[in-house]
Amino acid sequence: xxxxxxxxxxxxxxxxxxxxxxxxxxxxxxxxxxxxxxxxxxxxxxxxxxxxxxxxxxxxxxxxxxxxxxxxxxxxxxxxxxxxxxxxxxxxxxxxxxxxxxxxxxxxxxxxxxxxxxxxxxxxxxxxxxxxxxxxxxxxxxxxxxxxxxxxxxxxxxxxxxxxxxxxxxxxxxxxxxxxxxxxxxxxxxxxxxxxxxxxxxxxxxxxxxxxxxxxxxxxxxxxxxxxxxxxxxxxxxxxxxxxxxxxxxxxxxxxxxxxxxxxxxxxxxxxxxxxxxxxxxxxxxxxxxxxxxxxxxxxxxxxxxxxxxxxxxxxxxxxxxxxxxxxxxxxxxxxxxxxxxxxxxxxxxxxxxxxxxxxxxxxxxxxxxxxxxxxxxxxxxxxxxxxxx
Amino acid sequence: xxxxxxxxxxxxxxxxxxxxxxxxxxxxxxxxxxxxxxxxxxxxxxxxxxxxxxxxxxxxxxxxxxxxxxxxxxxxxxxxxxxxxxxxxxxxxxxxxxxxxxxxxxxxxxxxxxxxxxxxxxxxxxxxxxxxxxxxxxxxxxxxxxxxxxxxxxxxxxxxxxxxxxxxxxxxxxxxxxxxxxxxxxxxxxxxxxxxxxxxxxxxxxxxxxxxxxxxxxxxxxxxxxxxxxxxxxxxxxxxxx
Numbered sequence: 001x002x003x004x005x006x007x008x009x010x011x012x013x014x015x016x017x018x019x020x021x022x023x024x025x026x027x028x029x030x031x032x033x034x035x036x037x038x039x040x041x042x043x044x045x046x047x048x049x050x051x052x053x054x055x056x057x058x059x060x061x062x063x064x065x066x067x068x069x070x071x072x073x074x075x076x077x078x079x080x081x082x083x084x085x086x087x088x089x090x091x092x093x094x095x096x097x098x099x100x101x102x103x104x105x106x107x108x109x110x111x112x113x114x115x116x117x118x119x120x121x122x123x124x125x126x127x128x129x130x131x132x133x134x135x136x137x138x139x140x141x142x143x144x145x146x147x148x149x150x151x152x153x154x155x156x157x158x159x160x161x162x163x164x165x166x167x168x169x170x171x172x173x174x175x176x177x178x179x180x181x182x183x184x185x186x187x188x189x190x191x192x193x194x195x196x197x198x199x200x201x202x203x204x205x206x207x208x209x210x211x212x213x214x215x216x217x218x219x220x221x222x223x224x225x226x227x228x229x230x231x232x233x234x235x236x237x238x239x240x241x242x243x244x245x246x247x248x249x250x251x252x253x254x255x256x257x258x259x260x261x262x263x264x265x266x267x268x269x270x271x272x273x274x275x276x277x278x279x280x281x282x283x284x285x286x287x288x289x290x291x292x293x294x295x296x297x298x299x300x301x302x303x304x305x306x307x308x309x310x311x312x313x314x315x316x317x318x319x320x321x322x323x324x325x326x327x328x329x330x331x332x333x334x335x336x337x338x339x340x341x342x343x344x345x346x347x348x349x350x351x352x353x354x355x356x357x358x359x360x361x362x363x364x365x366x367x368x369x370x371x372x373x374x375x376x377x378x379x380x381x382x383x384x385x386x387x388x389x390x
Numbered sequence: 391x392x393x394x395x396x397x398x399x400x401x402x403x404x405x406x407x408x409x410x411x412x413x414x415x416x417x418x419x420x421x422x423x424x425x426x427x428x429x430x431x432x433x434x435x436x437x438x439x440x441x442x443x444x445x446x447x448x449x450x451x452x453x454x455x456x457x458x459x460x461x462x463x464x465x466x467x468x469x470x471x472x473x474x475x476x477x478x479x480x481x482x483x484x485x486x487x488x489x490x491x492x493x494x495x496x497x498x499x500x501x502x503x504x505x506x507x508x509x510x511x512x513x514x515x516x517x518x519x520x521x522x523x524x525x526x527x528x529x530x531x532x533x534x535x536x537x538x539x540x541x542x543x544x545x546x547x548x549x550x551x552x553x554x555x556x557x558x559x560x561x562x563x564x565x566x567x568x569x570x571x572x573x574x575x576x577x578x579x580x581x582x583x584x585x586x587x588x589x590x591x592x593x594x595x596x597x598x599x600x601x602x603x604x605x606x607x608x609x610x611x612x613x614x615x616x617x618x619x620x621x622x623x624x625x626x627x628x629x630x631x632x
Contacts, residue, residue, distance in 0.1 A: 009520035010513060011506050013499075020501035303497040306459055307563065308487030308514050386486075387459040389497055 014320035017297060025328075028289040032329025032366060033336065035282025039275045039362050040337035040354075044344070046271035048352040052191035053261050054254045055351070056121070059188065061128045062098070063230045064088075064237070065253040066220030069246045073260035074119070075193040077102050079216035084245040088220070088237055093228040098127040098221040101205045101212060107196065108174040109159035116157055119194035120148075120175070122205025128223065129199070130186075141183040142201040148175065152185040153349050154196025161185075176208045190349050220245075275365075282369045286325055290377035294318060298384050306386035315378050322374030326367045333366070334359065405468070406567050406599035407433040407456055412465035413622075414451055425451045427622035428465065433567075435597040438590050438612070440604055443619030449603045450571065452619070456601065457489055457569050458482035470566055487514045490565030490598075494572040496552040498544040504555045505531055505540035511562035530558035533588060535581075550577045557585060561592060568592075570602040579608050586612045 018025050053074070066085055070078035085097045101122035106115045123129045125142040138149055150171075152162040162185055164171045171182035175198070188197045206214055224233055230249040237247040248256060262268040294301070301314050334354075341352045414426040425448040433439055443449050454460045455467060455474070459482075462475040472485050490511070498507045509527035512518070518526075531540050534554040544552055553573060560568060568589065574582035586602075586609045593600050602613070610616060618625045 011502065011509060013502075016501040016506075297499075299495075299497055300499045303493070303499070304510070305483075306457065306486060306491055307511060307559075308483060308485075308489075310483060387454045389493055389495070 014317050014324060017293060017317070018321055018324055024289065024293075028285065028325055029328050029332065031285030031289070032282055032325055032370065033332040035278045035285065035369065036330055036333025036362060036366050037336050037340070038278030038281065039365060040333060040358070041340060042271045042274035042278060043358055043362065044337070044341055044352040044354075045350075046268055046275070047355075047358060048344075048350045049191075049261055049267055049271070050258050051351050052189060053193060054257050055189040055191055056119075056197065057250070057254045057257055059130050059132065060219075060221055060250065061131045061223065062221035062250055063224040063228070064222035064234055065248050065250060066222065066237075066245050067218070067248065067253070067256075069243065071218070071246075072264065073193070073257055074102065074191075075104070077218040079213065079218055080220075080245045082215050082217045082220075084241055085217065085220035085222070087241060088222050088247075091233060091236060091240075093224050093233050094222055095225045096128065096223045098123055098129055098223075099202065099217040100129065100219040100221060101202055101209075102218040103205075103209055103212065104194070105176040105208055107158055107198070109157065110161075110164075110171065110173040111159045114157075116195065118154070118158065118175070118196045118198055120205060120208065121197065121199045122202040123199070125201050127221075129221070132186075135186065138184040138186065139199075142199070142204070144183075145201075145207070146178070146180045146204055147183040147200065148180045148204065149184045149186045149199040150182045151188040151190075151197035151199075153187055153189045155190055155349060158196045178208050180204070180208070189351060222247075279365055279369055282329075282366065283373050286322065286329075286370050286373035287376055289325070290318060290321060290374050291380060293321065294377050294380045298380070299389060301381060302384040302386045302389045305384055306389055311381065314381050314384070318374050318378050318381065319371065322370040322377075323367070326363075326370035329370070330363055330366045333362070337362075405432050406435050406437070406470060407431065407601070408466070408468040409456075410466040412452075412455065412462070412467050414448070414455060414460075414463055425622050426455075429622070429624050431617070431624055433599045433601060435599055436593050437614045438593045438600040438602070440602050440610065440613040440616045441619060441624075442603075442605065442616060447619045448622040449619050453569050453571060453601070453603060456567075457491055458485045487563065488566045490560030490563055490568040492553075492556050492560045492568070492570035492573045494575060496544070496549075496556045498552055498555055498559075500544050503541050503543055504536055504547065504551075507544070507555055508558045508562050511559040514563045526562050527558075530562045531555070533561075534558045534585070550581055553577055554581070554585065557589075564596075566598055568598055568600045568602075570600065570604075572604055572606075573602060574604065574606045574609060582606060582608060583612070 068078040068080040082099050085099050088094050088097060103120055104117045105120045107118040108115050125139040129139065141147055142149065150161045161171055161182055165182055165185055173180060186199060190196055206212055224230060234247045234249050241247065304314060305311065338354055341354055344350060344352050409429055409431040412426055412429040413424060416423050416425060429452065441449055455462055456469055458469065458474055467474040469485060470488055472481060499510065505527050508531050509523055512523040512526040528540060531537055534557055536551060536554055539547060539551060547555065557573060574585060577585060589600050590612055592598050
């Protein structure tokens with residue numbers, strides 16, 4: 001057996017230097033973990049915002065989406081003539097279309113009678129709206145007037161709708177001051193823009209929101225025939241249709257929504273800034289710990305230099321300390337982040353998840369934070385003068 | 391018995407240290423102060439030399455210059471065949487690996503056990519495995535009578551024990567030159583003599599030269615030569631044999 005690796009085994013100086021003062025190490029780990037948790041929370045909220053803003057977009061059964069050029073996002077949709085959607089049928093590759101009305105209406109909690117804004121989608125129940133195959137059965141019930149499907153993932157402030165519905169109690173309430181009956185439950189999910197959602201027929205939608213012109217829709221869904229190229233058809237339609245409508249592929253529609261939150265609002269910036277603050281706090285904590293550690297051990301480092309150790313070797317010791325701090329600080333942050341994400345998910349219904357991208361990004365940030373601070377602390381090592389130790 | 395591992399340094403010059411007209415200054419302009427004044431000194435291989443003198447006479451400066459810890463300003467200073475006047479930082483760093491240093495303040499690493507402290511010296515020897523380096527450390531610790539204390543941290547050792555660990559650390563790197571600053575000041579007379587006996591034995595067996603700054607009269611009879619230093623000059627450098 002080859003034991004040549006033993007040649008490279010050394011006394012774990014970095015580890016021993018760190019663990020010599022357990023209290024200081026605990027403070028350092030707590031500081032780094034706190035910074036890590038802060039970054040997990042801020043980036044979690046930011047990504048959650050972007051993800052939830054397109055929850056419904058992802059569920060729509062469409063290859064192309066028509067919107068008004070004046071629309072900015074799902075919370076600020078403008079209408080366009082429904083006939084533009086009918087015009088798309090002139091293109092051979094278009095299989096079917098679904099006109100959709102979308103707006104925020106006031107929902108009355110049937111339990112405490114308080115009102116709250118809810119996102120309402122109106123469509124023809126015979127058309128296809130969502131990718132969920134079981135949805136068409138539920139949509140059938142919307143043929144009767146004043147019937148709605150309630151999103152069971154909506155926030156609890158809308159009332160115990162799911163509980164009442166499942167207990168076969170008739171769930172009746174008001175939307176926009178008009179009586180509606182809940183005929184079924186769907187799973188869409190809340191977003192930063194909407195705490196809850198409901199789906200109804202266009203007929204009911206127009207009754208609930210009479211100000212909306214009957215010939216105007218907010219979204220036009222276009223389903224293409226199999227094998228069609230959505231990019232190509234999107235270009236053809238954009239060239240052939242008048243300027244009062246814009247044709248996007250489904251992915252472009254998702255990006256359109258995300259870009260609104262990223263670029264047109266301060267929310268994305270605020271959460272990124274929050275993450276940056278966490279990073280800065282972590283840098284300060286790690287730098288303080290490593291700097292005082294180097295200062296405390298300066299005579300010992302000078303002794304090692306006097307013995308013939310290279311300054312570079314001592315830099316590596318500090319770098320290893322930084323790496324160990326990153327590792328030990330990150331792990332509690334990761335596990336705390338998991339717990340906090342779970343708490344946020346259950347209390348806000350926001351899909352904040354610990355995905356691989358976030359996990360990796362924050363580990364890299366913590367590593368950069370610790371190694372960067374170590375690099376700055378190393379400057380102090382240059383002060384270690386071996387001639388001063390005699 | 392301490393095992394000796396060969397270092398890479400092959401000394402061809404019979405003199406371990408050769409100094410000619412070495413001068414050294416601190417400060418600049420009107421604050422410039424001369425601490426070494428044209429010092430001349432030769433130390434042979436295997437020789438044990440004591441350096442005495444009042445405080446501030448330049449002993450420590452001389453020790454740090456020979457130990458390649460400072461840059462040489464004026465005169466010739468050759469240590470283990472390396473001319474240190476104009477030597478690069480890298481040359482001095484490599485040379486220091488062949489020089490053992492025993493400090494008055496021990497300067498042990500507080501987070502390391504006695505054995506690990508000694509092994510930090512042995513770790514500078516190339517080509518040995520971790521276990522071999524640890525064995526060297528244990529052997530030297532045993533040689534200074536601290537075998538049973540190898541797991542103790544410096545804070546759990548007495549002043550004398552710390553000094554012995556520092557001595558073992560200096561010796562574990564298999565040095566060709568040993569520089570010691572008051573190595574016996576924290577030791578009782580019996581231990582002090584034991585340590586100097588050990589250093590003398592090493593000097594003779596391994597051709598390791600020893601330059602020791604000391605005020606301890608109890609060990610004067612154990613050296614090959616005693617040098618007196620005053621106002622930056624050495625007296626009795628070549629002639630005063632004991």
